[in-house]
Amino acid sequence: MADRMVCLDDFEEYAMQTLPRNARDYYRSGANDQQTLQDNRDAFKRYRLRPRMLRDVSRRDLHTTIQGQSIDFPIGIAPTAFHRMAHAEGEVATAKAAFAMGTCLILATYATTSIEDVVKAAPDSLKWFQLFIFKDRDFTRRLVQRAENCNYKALVLTVDTPVLGKRVASVRKKFVLPQHLRTPNFEVSIEEDVLTESVYDASLTWDAVRLLKSWTTLPVIVKGVLTGADAALAVSSGADGIMVSNHGARQLDYVAATIDALSEVVKAVNGRCEVYLDGGVRTGTDVLKALALGARAVFIGRPAIYGLAYKGQEGVQRVLEILKDELSLAMALSGCRSIGEIQKSLVIHESYYLSRL
Numbered sequence: 001m002a003d004r005m006v007c008l009d010d011f012e013e014y015a016m017q018t019l020p021r022n023a024r025d026y027y028r029s030g031a032n033d034q035q036t037l038q039d040n041r042d043a044f045k046r047y048r049l050r051p052r053m054l055r056d057v058s059r060r061d062l063h064t065t066i067q068g069q070s071i072d073f074p075i076g077i078a079p080t081a082f083h084r085m086a087h088a089e090g091e092v093a094t095a096k097a098a099f100a101m102g103t104c105l106i107l108a109t110y111a112t113t114s115i116e117d118v119v120k121a122a123p124d125s126l127k128w129f130q131l132f133i134f135k136d137r138d139f140t141r142r143l144v145q146r147a148e149n150c151n152y153k154a155l156v157l158t159v160d161t162p163v164l165g166k167r168v169a170s171v172r173k174k175f176v177l178p179q180h181l182r183t184p185n186f187e188v189s190i191e192e193d194v195l196t197e198s199v200y201d202a203s204l205t206w207d208a209v210r211l212l213k214s215w216t217t218l219p220v221i222v223k224g225v226l227t228g229a230d231a232a233l234a235v236s237s238g239a240d241g242i243m244v245s246n247h248g249a250r251q252l253d254y255v256a257a258t259i260d261a262l263s264e265v266v267k268a269v270n271g272r273c274e275v276y277l278d279g280g281v282r283t284g285t286d287v288l289k290a291l292a293l294g295a296r297a298v299f300i301g302r303p304a305i306y307g308l309a310y311k312g313q314e315g316v317q318r319v320l321e322i323l324k325d326e327l328s329l330a331m332a333l334s335g336c337r338s339i340g341e342i343q344k345s346l347v348i349h350e351s352y353y354l355s356r357l
Helices: 008-017 022-029 034-047 088-102 115-121 137-149 169-174 205-216 228-236 258-269 284-292 303-336
Strands: 046-050 064-066 070-073 075-077 103-108 125-133 157-158 219-226 240-243 272-280 297-300 347-349
Touching: 008 022, 008 070, 008 303, 022 169, 022 303, 034 046, 034 258, 034 284, 034 303, 046 284, 075 088, 075 303, 088 103, 088 115, 088 125, 088 303, 103 297, 115 125, 115 137, 115 272, 125 137, 137 205, 157 205, 157 240, 205 219, 205 228, 219 228, 228 240, 258 272, 284 297, 284 303, 284 347
Parallel strands: 075 103, 075 297, 103 125, 125 157, 157 219, 219 240, 240 272, 272 297
Antiparallel strands: 046 347, 064 070
16 A cells, blocks of 8 residues: 555545545535635646756755754644544654654644643654634633643644634534544633634734733744735734645635735735745645745645544655655756745746736
8 A cells, every 4th residue: 555655645535535424524624615625726736837957956955944943844734633533643643753754743722632742752843832812811821831831832823713614514414523532732611612613702803913922932823814914914913923824725715725825925024924834735846836935834734634544653754755755856857956946936827828828
């Protein structure tokens, strides 16, 4: 089977054939008509590469930094919920895979492994922690303190969830977390409400970023930005980084694919903070295009879950290895010897060529 896993689509196909329906529908579903879910992937195909030749690409360096922290290549693991629905070791296996590959895991609040247990399993790995500003501010602040105490290196604040989007498959099938699983980052008193809207605060404003900054000295990355206007507000509110994200197309349908939104956000930020991207990344050329358009790094969500479903830690590592190798190959064929040599001139929208016909 291992020889057959040569691209990320292979892992998705395997996961769709083997996961229980409850988990399969949860992981793969998007909001409403799922137009954005499909467009997140299709949009990458609308960008064309403009390679340069005879550049001596015999050696290539994929190292970079995110928030001053070194990673071996610019591909991390995005925050996704309920890893133990895909594999018994869940987030522990994912964290170990990220560490083995020299990259970053963003642990979700809705993990099925606690902040503390992930650290025990992978104490030296680079970890960021994703959170919301919940109605219960004291509880939210305790999450921040737990992440700080466990040496997480940044906080990732999701801002696109004033309420939950409508995921048709989950509604139709009445998704419930399997009885043997828990969300241990939540406290017993509110755990029964974690899959409802009751914990979210629809009244939040950009003051939420300032509030979080007042609670911590860790870098704060704002996740869920899709416009230049919001990017500017994020920076003025104190954001140390921005994640261009549409929540895996699980919140508002018919928003822009993240790769289409990226340039506008990068332009608005104008170098004042790092910009990252998640959503739709499936190949090394996808990564190359995002980097050329201004992303510091990209993060993958569903592909990591599908690798986990395949073979736990080994499966996640294989997913990351494939993307890393594909990125290195794409850099060589494009004339880039390092991440720093990936410039905006490398990528152009397909409309440039269509307009010349």
